[in-house]
Amino acid sequence: MAGCCEGPRSFVGVPLEKNTWGGHLPPGKPLSPMGLPWDCGCPSLTRHARRLLTSLITLLLLQLGSAQLRVEGPGHPLTATVGQDVVLPCHLSPQRDARSLDVRWIRDQISETVHHYRNGEDLYGEQMGAYAGRTELVRDGLSAGSLDLRITGLRPSDDGQYFCTVGDADAYAEAIVDLEVSEKQAAELAWRKFLLPHYKVKVTLDPDMAHHMYVLSQDNSRVRLESERHQDPDTRKTFDDRCCVLGREEFREGRHCWLVEVEGEQIKDSVWAVGVIKASMERTKGTKFFGDKWAVQYSKGQLESLTYPSTPLSLSPVPTRIWICLDCTQEQVSFFNADNGVQIYTSAVSFNGESLRPWFWIRTLGIQLCLRDSTPQTPSPALGSSCPCPATPASPLLGPAGAAQK
Template sequence: MRPFSVSKSSVGSSSLLGYTIIFISLLVHKLDSAHFSVIGPDHPITASVGNEVTLACHLSPSMSAENMEVRWFRGQFSSVVHLYREGKDQYAEQMSEYRQRTEFLKEGLADGRVALRIGNIRLSDSGLYKCFFRSEFSYQEAALELHVSVSGTNPLISIEGYQDGGIRMVCRSGGWYPEPQSLWKDLKGQPLPSLPAKYFRDENGLFQTESVLIVTENSNQNLTCTIRNNILNQEEVSSVYIADSFFPKVSHVTVIRLSLNLLVLGFFIPLTIYCTWKQHKEKDKQRFQVEKEKVNVTLDPETAHPELLVSKDLKSVNCADITGEQPKDLDIVDSYCCVLGSERFNSGRHYWEVELKNKTMWHLGVCADSENRERYKNIAPEGGYWAIRLWNGEYKALSTPRTTITLEMKPTRVGIFLDYEAGELSFYNLCDDSHIYTFKYSFFGTLRPFFSPGIHGSKENAPLTICPVIDWQ
């Protein structure tokens, strides 16, 4: 019998097969471990204006994210809220409106748990956010919804005459976001039938509400008006009691007395409102006169649109004689023929004046300073612009949403006052010393004066001139 033997070729083939199996097993294990999903909250996150909020998400299965890229963004991938990459925070790509307001919480990175804290919450922060992870082999993301809300003022209840055989009661409140719920109740807390509530938005985008209830003598006389923010689960309540003497009687004497009372109230209430408005206007005027800090603003020709002509003294700008197709979207920077001021502001109070004369279109304000103007496309506070404009015979503040401005007199000279620390940018009509509009915003970074004497392709040829300091009286 021949002894059992194994050839060298057989041994070599077996070893190669074994190594191949081991390598494939390790590779499959590595690729399998590279696959993951991102888990976010299954419900919207709520936050109040001025407070802070934390947005959290995590990897499943649990694994380290220390060497991954973690990106928070809104809408487009390049709209970065916060970016963590190569083991540290990266701020070069961060949107300007989130600078110095975000903090990436890294305590749970080793387990794939991350959180982003956003401070000084604004209405514009409301919306959809994406939590994005990227490793060497895979990437995934999860969506989070942030609801920003504001609770407003205590309701003000007033008696405003008679209607449909009863007394017309009106409940008003302001400073809410989103639209609050308005409800009249009796002493036992039961809802009372009322007219549909009306809602209005003020210049800051907040809601004011007005609700009407008709109260008859045989109905409940103990009333409460409740304004409720359902997102924050908060409400403001005011109560009132209607005395019998306010209801109309058969006696003519009582009717006459009540009518006289209402006439007196009808006289003094508008008078009080007028006096309050007058005092507020005088206060604005005094504040404007006392607090203005004059600055000699000049134009920076390097920032001027190619269709603009800047004067040699850098004080005046005009549109060149170029005719083209006018833009369809006036909310995009490229639609404007604009130029920036040479001065840069990151603190303090600053005031300058601009001569408009008979111009039929213009834009005035400030904008965030950036070497990359592509990052500031949207003419709105969230896009880095705070400005007012005249176009097509209509004055508007370029807020979000846009605010239509009604003026008693056409301004031929406008005063612009920036109070950086107070977060206010105010515009004044110097023809009658009246207030035009005030932006209220928590400014950050450097701001520069912003001017536009027209739009691309316009035939506007009247100059826009920055007034010399010595001309101010």
């Protein structure tokens, strides 16, 4: 027996009309969204059409919900080096507040949690042990839809794909971020830690160039900020309205490195900066430092370059022991994490043959900046050993190995 709607056929005494889909139906019969009459005389087909329509509507609603929550990654692989920190970028599109969403970063294939955030709280119960204490969802951008994840102290095992997944009660979306972790610069990091001290120079603070609110140690190796004046403003030579102190030494040629350490109980909430400044800098009130000073500044959790505009430096945790390395030959100054040799920031220095002096700035009570003597320790000849010197990689700051600058 032929199907109940098989081919064009006539109803008794009723002519057929063409519908928009090219089929035929009796006049006055309503069409379903699939172009079929709701009642074609076959109950089984009517039920089938209704079920199909329900499924299509459900699928459409799901698609609409997914479209409201879309995640985008960087669109290209990220590269980083062992020992460095990295931020995996990811964001909602279009932009919306993500603070109330469920955000989970997972590894590919492993399907285990790297970091989990939900409703303003970091959840560490499911986190992989390899990432414990090394991840942080960058909260500053959540309200604008940023889902960035910071991973500190990269390891070779961190190489691979990461899935940024986000969802709420109505929708779910994900994006992929590829991270390539390179070990090829590991030797360079080790070399920096070995070589930097060989360019070390002794830097001392100049009492005559210290702001009257600063207190220096007897050996002029430490400085702290006090709430009361400690110097006669008529005898000081420092800047009229700037809380800073300069080093006594002036540099015009060669390579020079000195180590600064931040000490105190309130380092996390402190404000300080270190770098170099032109020795000829004017010291009158209202003097602008930009263009004549090159430094990095820490301000209550964020490290940034003191350029105009400033550049945020993504490092976590922020180093408290920093090598400042001035290369007059290549006209640049670089800052390195003294604990692992990772480069923090490098800036070109346009001093046109002028002398440069170390520059220090503190704006927080209860901390101090200390100049450390980190002369490398040479193994005793009695031990019959020598210091292994790895092959020197090309370095934009230090160049080939050579004798320490005097």
